[in-house]
Amino acid sequence: MEKDVKEFLEATYYGNLSPSDQSKEMPSPSMINQPENIIESFKLPDPEKINLPEKNIINILEERRTRRAYSNALLNKNDLSLLLYYTQGIKKTLSDGRNMRTVPSAGARHPFETYFYLNKSKELPNGLYYYNPLEHEIFLINHQNLTEELIEGAIGQKFIKGAAAIFCWVANYYRTAWRYSERSFRYIHLDGGHICQNLYLIAEALNYGVCAIAAYDDKKMNKLLNLNSDDRFIAYMASLGGQKN
Ligand SMILES: Cc1cc2nc3c(=O)[nH]c(=O)nc-3n(C[C@H](O)[C@H](O)[C@H](O)COP(=O)(O)O)c2cc1C
Structure with a gap:
């Protein structure tokens, strides 16, 4: 085993x-x-009031696969609401302030924040957004076309150009380290895996396809997302788009 890995x-x-x-x-x-730089905020539809497709979890698990080719389907607010709710949404808040979400997280610290770039959208402007799970709302923070920067950030993976949305999960290290100190560097990445897996599953139920992306240029992605502290960094990405028949 390499010395650094053993040391870590x-x-x-x-x-x-x-x-x-x-x-x-x-x-x-x-x-x-x-x-800080919020251009516009949008409240998302209540996930409990959205009709869900009747899908069997076993079929979803069988059908799930990584999909890198996408249809021209536009992402609407209802589907976006479900995708965000089932990856990071809050189900209830405990008396000590911790929130229980649709994904597990070590110590319920939930260190992740969801940024996403909307590329093919029906009822919202395209651009870079931030999801606030406390109010189930999204903030438009950059309305420029960032597709080329995202391809570059994802080390030239061109298929993301066809995606309806590109998710960028940002880890806030101290949120977990406050409780688990150095052990957090293991836990946050495990937490991230749960989030992306939920995206694969809810996307499959809604006829979208997902590709997990961990081959990215950390510096370029952190710059694109305006993350300038060592405490917050990109830890996972995923592209999503309509399934091609
Ligand atoms: C941690 C992780 C990182 C990945 N990064 C990429 C990536 O950067 N680009 C890509 O095209 N696929 C990526 N994938 C998708 C894998 O290639 C894919 O899951 C694998 O080939 C198995 O295929 P399946 O998901 O259809 O079962 C990643 C998957 C995981 C779990």
């Missing part, structure tokens, strides 16, 4: 962790980091 694993063994800020009774960090 050992540094994150439970016996080797620094005392967490939670154990030092430091206040818990905020569960969202709203961007």
